[in-house]
Amino acid sequence: MARSYLPPEYIVDINRDKCRRCGLCVRGCGFSVLKWAHTDWQEKMGTFKDGQDDLGVVYQRIVETTPDYIVADSSLCRQCHYCVSHCPEGAINVIKNPVAYRANEHWAAHHMRNIWLQAETGGVLLTGSGNDKAYFSYFDHMVLDACQVTNPSIDPLREPMELRSFLGERPDGLEFERTPEGQVRLKTQLPPHVQLETPIIFPAMSYGAISLNVQKAFAMAAKASGTLMNTGEGGMHQDLYPYADHMIVQVASGRFGVNPGYLRRGRIAEIKIGQGAKPGIGGHLPGEKVDSGVSQTRMIPIGSDAISPAPHHDIYSIEDLAQLIYALKEATEYIKPVSVKISAVHNVAAIASGIARAGADIITIDGFRGGTGAAPLIIRDHVGIPIEVALATVDERLRREGIRNRVSIVASGGIRHSGDVAKAIALGADAVAIGTAALIALGCHVCQSCFTGNCSWGIATQRPELTARQDPERGAELLTNLLRGWSRELKEILGALGLNSIESLRGSRLRLRGVGLSKQELDLLGIKPAGEGA
Amino acid sequence: MREGMVRIPSGCAISAIMNVKGIRFNGEAIIRSITCMHERSNGLGGGFAAYGIYPRFRDLYALHLLYESDRGRIDAESFIKDNFVVEHSESIPTRPVVSITDPPMFYRYFVSVRPDSLDALRGEDEAELLVRATMTVNNCIRDAFMVSAGKNMGVFKGVGFPEDIARFFRLEEYEGYLWTAHGRFPTNTPGWWGGAHPFGILDWTVVHNGEVSSYGINKRYLEMFGYHLTLQTDTEVVAYLFDLLHRRQKVPLNLVARALASPFWKDIDRMPEEERAMYKAIRMVYGPAMLNGPFSIIVAFNGGMMGLNDRIKLRPLSCGKKDDFVLMGSEESAIRSIVGDLDEVWDVRAGEMALVQLEEGGVAVG
Structure with a gap:
C-alpha cells in the first residue's frame, strides 16, 4: 500500500x-x-x-x-x-x-482527512461512541424552575425525597372491593411491571461489543442500586445469571444468544429495532472478537462474524412487530414486560403510538447522540433526531391518544448529568438510560475507537490482557457511586422545585423553560420561553 | 390579564362548618370564621359554598351563573334551554357594598335534564351531562361562567374580602347544613369574579390554601381523561381529580385522599403485604394525580366534607368538634371564633385527612 x-x-x-x-x-x-x-x-x-x-x-x-x-x-x-x-x-x-x-469555513480538517482516508482505502468509515458534531443541544437550552416565597422549597437532607419509579403498563384506573369483613381491598390485577429505586438504567451494550468484566460491573451496580442493566444483543453469559433479575434481555435482528431460558431469566424482554447512533443500520461483530466466551454466549462458532441484519427479517411492518411482542409474552408467560427499542427518527411519535398499540409495555427511544460500538461515521453523524424533541413529541402524542398509560417511556442518547435526567423526566420520560456516561465512569475517554477492539481501558475489547484491566468489583463501585451521586442531585433538584417525589416532576413541562428557542421548537417541546410566568 | 390566561399563585384562608345531623343554620357562623382570618387574604378574592340551601328545589340542579354582558346571558340561557328543563330562574339577590365595585350579573336556574338529552348520552349518567354542560359554558360561551351546578347547593364568590362578598350575596339570609369559605391572597390582580374560589364541578366544591407544585403534570393527566382546565388554578385541578377518581372511577373517598396525598414509600414498605400492594398500586397508577407541594384543602359535597393536608404539612389545617358541629379552618382561631369551648380540637396531620359525613355522624380521621 x-x-x-x-x-x-x-x-x-x-x-x-x-x-x-x-x-x-x-x-x-x-x-x-x-x-x-x-x-x-x-x-x-x-x-x-x-x-x-x-x-x-x-x-x-x-x-x-x-x-x-x-x-x-x-x-x-x-x-x-x-x-x-x-x-x-x-x-x-x-x-x-x-x-x-488552510483555514476554510466549509472544508474543515475532518472533512479533508476523511476524504484522504477513503481515497486510500475505498472503505466505509467506521466510528464508535456517539455523534460528536456541533448540532444544537436542546438540553442546553432548557432550564428548570425553583420555588421562591409562594411555595417552600424542600430540603432533601431533612425530608423524605422519593425517586422510586416503575416500568410497565399501568391501567387507567383502579377498582376496589369490600371484603366480607368490611375492609377495602384492591380488585385490579396490575399488569407486569418493574420497580426502579432510581429512574436511571444502564442501556443495551452487548457482550462482544464490551468485555464481560464490564457487563459484570453493570450487573453488580444495577443490583446494588435497585435498577436495571441491559444485555444488549449478545446473549447473557452464565456468570451473569445471579444478576438476571436486574437485567433486560435483548432480542435483536441477529437473535444472538436468544433461547427460552434467556427470555425467562431476564426481568424485561426487549426487542431492538433501532439504535440512536445508527438508525436503520444493523450490526457487525468481527470474527476476531468472537472468542470462546462470546461464542458460547451468542451461540455462534468461534471466530465467525456476528452480523445483525438491518431489519428484523420477520418484521417488515407494525403487525409483524405485534406478533413478535406476543411471541415474547407467550415465551415469558405474560409475567414480564416487553420493551421495544427504537431510534429517534422523524416520524417517531406515530411509530411509538403504533408500538404502544401493538402491545409493547415499554418504549425505549434512543436519540441521535446515543453511543455505539461500531457504526458508519456518515450514519452516526447525519441520521436521526435529538432525544429531547423525540421524547417530547412521543409523550404528547400518546397522551393525546389517551394511551400514555399503556406504555412506559425510557429515553436515552447523550444524557450527560443529572440535569439532563431531570429535564428528560420533566419532558415525560419514565426513566432514562445512560450508556456513554456509565462507560466514562469506568475510564472511557470517548476516543470513539470502540470498533477497533483495542480499547486500552479494557471496555470495548475482548483482548484478555486489556479486559483484565476492568475489575468488576471496582467497576461496580464506580457505577454505583455515579448513580448515587446523580440520584442525590435529582433529590436536590426536586427539593428546589418544591416536590418530594419524582412522579410529580414526570411530564410536568411547566417546570421547564426554553432559552433561545424558536416558537415552533418551544411548541414541539411543549414548554414556555424563559421569562414567561406560570 | 384574566384568570385562566395566566397561572396565579395565591396564599389563602379556608374555613368550614358542618352540622352532621343535617340541621340547617345561616351564614353568620362561616362569615365570622373567615373574617377572623382577614390578614390571610388581600381583598382580591373571597367566596363561599353552601349545602342544603335550596330545599324547595332539592331534586333540581341549581345552576349558578355569572355574566359579564347581556350577550353572555342570552347565549348561555339559550344553551341551557336546549339541554335542560328550566323549572325556575331568577337573578341572585345581592346588596350594594361600598368596597365591591363593578360586579358582574348573577343568575340561578333550577333545572332538570331534558329526557331527549338523556337519550343522547348513550348510557352515560346525568352527572356527565352536567359536567359537559359546565365545560361548554366555560369554554365556548363568551362572558358567561358556570359558578356551580349541583343539587341543593350553591357557590357565591367574587373579587373582594370574603366578609364583603358575604354581605354582597346576603348570605346571612340562607340556611344550610354545610358551609365552606375561602379568602384569597393572589400574587397579582386577577380581577375576574369567575376566578375566585370555591371552585366547583357538580356538587363538589373545593377551597384550597397552597400552591400545587405538581400542577403541570396534574393538568396533563386530567387532559388525558377529557378535562379542559380553563382557569389554571390548583383548585380546579383538585376538583377535577376528585371528579375523575371518585365519581368516574369509583375510588372510595378515603383512598382518593391517599392517591392525592400519598403515603411515603418508607411507610408503604413497612405495611402488611395486602395493604402494601394496594398502596403501591395507588402510587403507580395515580402518581401523576398526586398533589405535591404545600396545600390544605377542604372538599365539600352533598352529604359531607373532607379536609386534606399535604404530605409534609406545609400548610395549616385545624379541626374542631362541638356537639353536632364539625369545624375546620386554616387557623384554630377561626374555629374558636365560632365556638369558644370546643369538645375536641386537633390539627390534621401531614398527608392525612378528616372525613365528615352526614347521618353516620362520626368523624373519621386518617
Missing part, C-alpha cells in the same frame, strides 16, 4: 527528563503507539568482544551506559489518554496536532 499522507491527529509528547523508563505506557497502550526504542545491541556487544568481561557484566554496562527510551508512533494514537492517566511520573501528554490546515 502506498504511504499515507495523513498527518497524525494527535501528538504523543514524552518528557524524557521526567520519564523513568518503567514501560507502563508501552504495556498499557492498546493501540501500540508507544514502543521501546532500543540501542543497537549487536553493535554495542561488539565493542566489548575483546575484553575479559563475561556477558552479565557486559549487559550491566550496556544498561548503564546506553539506557533505553520510549518512542511514540503518533499516527496510531486515538487520544484515549490511558498512558497519560497511568504514567506515574506525569511524563506523557497527548495534544492535538497543531498542524494548521
Whole structure:
C-alpha cells in the first residue's frame, strides 16, 4: 500500500527528563503507539568482544551506559489518554496536532482527512461512541424552575425525597372491593411491571461489543442500586445469571444468544429495532472478537462474524412487530414486560403510538447522540433526531391518544448529568438510560475507537490482557457511586422545585423553560420561553 | 390579564362548618370564621359554598351563573334551554357594598335534564351531562361562567374580602347544613369574579390554601381523561381529580385522599403485604394525580366534607368538634371564633385527612 499522507491527529509528547523508563505506557497502550526504542545491541556487544568481561557484566554496562527510551508512533494514537492517566511520573501528554490546515469555513480538517482516508482505502468509515458534531443541544437550552416565597422549597437532607419509579403498563384506573369483613381491598390485577429505586438504567451494550468484566460491573451496580442493566444483543453469559433479575434481555435482528431460558431469566424482554447512533443500520461483530466466551454466549462458532441484519427479517411492518411482542409474552408467560427499542427518527411519535398499540409495555427511544460500538461515521453523524424533541413529541402524542398509560417511556442518547435526567423526566420520560456516561465512569475517554477492539481501558475489547484491566468489583463501585451521586442531585433538584417525589416532576413541562428557542421548537417541546410566568 | 390566561399563585384562608345531623343554620357562623382570618387574604378574592340551601328545589340542579354582558346571558340561557328543563330562574339577590365595585350579573336556574338529552348520552349518567354542560359554558360561551351546578347547593364568590362578598350575596339570609369559605391572597390582580374560589364541578366544591407544585403534570393527566382546565388554578385541578377518581372511577373517598396525598414509600414498605400492594398500586397508577407541594384543602359535597393536608404539612389545617358541629379552618382561631369551648380540637396531620359525613355522624380521621 502506498504511504499515507495523513498527518497524525494527535501528538504523543514524552518528557524524557521526567520519564523513568518503567514501560507502563508501552504495556498499557492498546493501540501500540508507544514502543521501546532500543540501542543497537549487536553493535554495542561488539565493542566489548575483546575484553575479559563475561556477558552479565557486559549487559550491566550496556544498561548503564546506553539506557533505553520510549518512542511514540503518533499516527496510531486515538487520544484515549490511558498512558497519560497511568504514567506515574506525569511524563506523557497527548495534544492535538497543531498542524494548521488552510483555514476554510466549509472544508474543515475532518472533512479533508476523511476524504484522504477513503481515497486510500475505498472503505466505509467506521466510528464508535456517539455523534460528536456541533448540532444544537436542546438540553442546553432548557432550564428548570425553583420555588421562591409562594411555595417552600424542600430540603432533601431533612425530608423524605422519593425517586422510586416503575416500568410497565399501568391501567387507567383502579377498582376496589369490600371484603366480607368490611375492609377495602384492591380488585385490579396490575399488569407486569418493574420497580426502579432510581429512574436511571444502564442501556443495551452487548457482550462482544464490551468485555464481560464490564457487563459484570453493570450487573453488580444495577443490583446494588435497585435498577436495571441491559444485555444488549449478545446473549447473557452464565456468570451473569445471579444478576438476571436486574437485567433486560435483548432480542435483536441477529437473535444472538436468544433461547427460552434467556427470555425467562431476564426481568424485561426487549426487542431492538433501532439504535440512536445508527438508525436503520444493523450490526457487525468481527470474527476476531468472537472468542470462546462470546461464542458460547451468542451461540455462534468461534471466530465467525456476528452480523445483525438491518431489519428484523420477520418484521417488515407494525403487525409483524405485534406478533413478535406476543411471541415474547407467550415465551415469558405474560409475567414480564416487553420493551421495544427504537431510534429517534422523524416520524417517531406515530411509530411509538403504533408500538404502544401493538402491545409493547415499554418504549425505549434512543436519540441521535446515543453511543455505539461500531457504526458508519456518515450514519452516526447525519441520521436521526435529538432525544429531547423525540421524547417530547412521543409523550404528547400518546397522551393525546389517551394511551400514555399503556406504555412506559425510557429515553436515552447523550444524557450527560443529572440535569439532563431531570429535564428528560420533566419532558415525560419514565426513566432514562445512560450508556456513554456509565462507560466514562469506568475510564472511557470517548476516543470513539470502540470498533477497533483495542480499547486500552479494557471496555470495548475482548483482548484478555486489556479486559483484565476492568475489575468488576471496582467497576461496580464506580457505577454505583455515579448513580448515587446523580440520584442525590435529582433529590436536590426536586427539593428546589418544591416536590418530594419524582412522579410529580414526570411530564410536568411547566417546570421547564426554553432559552433561545424558536416558537415552533418551544411548541414541539411543549414548554414556555424563559421569562414567561406560570 | 384574566384568570385562566395566566397561572396565579395565591396564599389563602379556608374555613368550614358542618352540622352532621343535617340541621340547617345561616351564614353568620362561616362569615365570622373567615373574617377572623382577614390578614390571610388581600381583598382580591373571597367566596363561599353552601349545602342544603335550596330545599324547595332539592331534586333540581341549581345552576349558578355569572355574566359579564347581556350577550353572555342570552347565549348561555339559550344553551341551557336546549339541554335542560328550566323549572325556575331568577337573578341572585345581592346588596350594594361600598368596597365591591363593578360586579358582574348573577343568575340561578333550577333545572332538570331534558329526557331527549338523556337519550343522547348513550348510557352515560346525568352527572356527565352536567359536567359537559359546565365545560361548554366555560369554554365556548363568551362572558358567561358556570359558578356551580349541583343539587341543593350553591357557590357565591367574587373579587373582594370574603366578609364583603358575604354581605354582597346576603348570605346571612340562607340556611344550610354545610358551609365552606375561602379568602384569597393572589400574587397579582386577577380581577375576574369567575376566578375566585370555591371552585366547583357538580356538587363538589373545593377551597384550597397552597400552591400545587405538581400542577403541570396534574393538568396533563386530567387532559388525558377529557378535562379542559380553563382557569389554571390548583383548585380546579383538585376538583377535577376528585371528579375523575371518585365519581368516574369509583375510588372510595378515603383512598382518593391517599392517591392525592400519598403515603411515603418508607411507610408503604413497612405495611402488611395486602395493604402494601394496594398502596403501591395507588402510587403507580395515580402518581401523576398526586398533589405535591404545600396545600390544605377542604372538599365539600352533598352529604359531607373532607379536609386534606399535604404530605409534609406545609400548610395549616385545624379541626374542631362541638356537639353536632364539625369545624375546620386554616387557623384554630377561626374555629374558636365560632365556638369558644370546643369538645375536641386537633390539627390534621401531614398527608392525612378528616372525613365528615352526614347521618353516620362520626368523624373519621386518617
